[in-house]
Amino acid sequence: MSGLASGPVTFTYDDADSHLVYSSTGWTHGSGVSYATEYDSTKSFASAAGSKMTVDFTGSTIRLIGLKGPNYGTATIKIDGTTVGTFDGYATTQLHDQVMYVTSGLSTGSHELVLTVDGAKDAPSTGTYISVDAVDLHATDQRSPAGGTLTYNNVSVPNTGAYSLRISYVNPNAADQYATVTPNGGTSTTIALPPTGSSNATGTAIATINLNSGSNSIVIGAPSSSSDTEIDTISIPQPQS
Structure with missing residues (x-):
């Protein structure tokens, strides 16, 4: 990825x-x-x-x-x-x-x-x-998603179907922040990013998305205005169907 x-x-x-x-x-x-x-x-x-x-x-x-x-x-x-x-x-x-x-x-x-x-x-x-x-204190670069998007290309899965996308993030704010997840330019899903307590602690959000067999593109965007809410990494453990 x-x-x-x-x-x-x-x-x-x-x-x-x-x-x-x-x-x-x-x-x-x-x-x-x-x-x-x-x-x-x-x-x-x-x-x-x-x-x-x-x-x-x-x-x-x-x-x-x-x-x-x-x-x-x-x-x-x-x-x-x-x-x-x-x-x-x-x-x-x-x-x-x-x-x-x-x-x-x-x-x-x-x-x-x-x-x-x-x-x-x-x-x-x-x-x-x-x-x-x-x-x-993170293994990979973090980028503020406010006003922008984070694109993961070449996300490969073995079969077409629904997958649980796990998103590691940081939200030091007191309230939930929100992000959109859009696979392959299709339908967007909005997910909540609850507070993690500090800028050094990560949380995990899960979005169910449909992916195609082979290579996929996943775009994460943030409609919320918080510039200190950050996306760290994504992973896809197993297909749901």
Whole structure:
């Protein structure tokens, strides 16, 4: 399955959020027009070895979002004190919204991620910079559906019939939000997305839709005006008939 949304990508924490704690020296925090291509028009960057960024979080999934570029170096990533990965930021051109690290296999509960700038680089790089742009507590990009649609192409099922579409979503609002589900340009079904309690908790909504044998297209749209209600993933466990 592949998804494309017209709404903006949303991450759990911007790099300027208080959940991200930076070592007292070494970091520069940029914001404003000069950083308009970054998430929330901010980014935090450092080049000195030993510069650290720490984020405490709860859950089994975390993604660290940053940049790559011609003057970028390497960093080491630890979770709960154990080295779990390294990030090489070198690229011939500057690249935005890069996944620096991702895991979805942690135990449920509280964790700590620490990124440390190595002060090292690949031979062709002209610097040792590392940039942090956001932290996300979801395994995939979320996009605000308000005013737009989310399209899943190439949704393949074995037989023609009615299927239960499971939609994972986030609704931090106090009231139900609503989305429409339209398979293959046909009849739309409106489903409720009840509150999930916070922007870090997901819920599941189920819509019964008719699909054709083989490849299908499913469009999810939101008539509600809430820009912080987000669709995460969809799945189709078994055909109903």
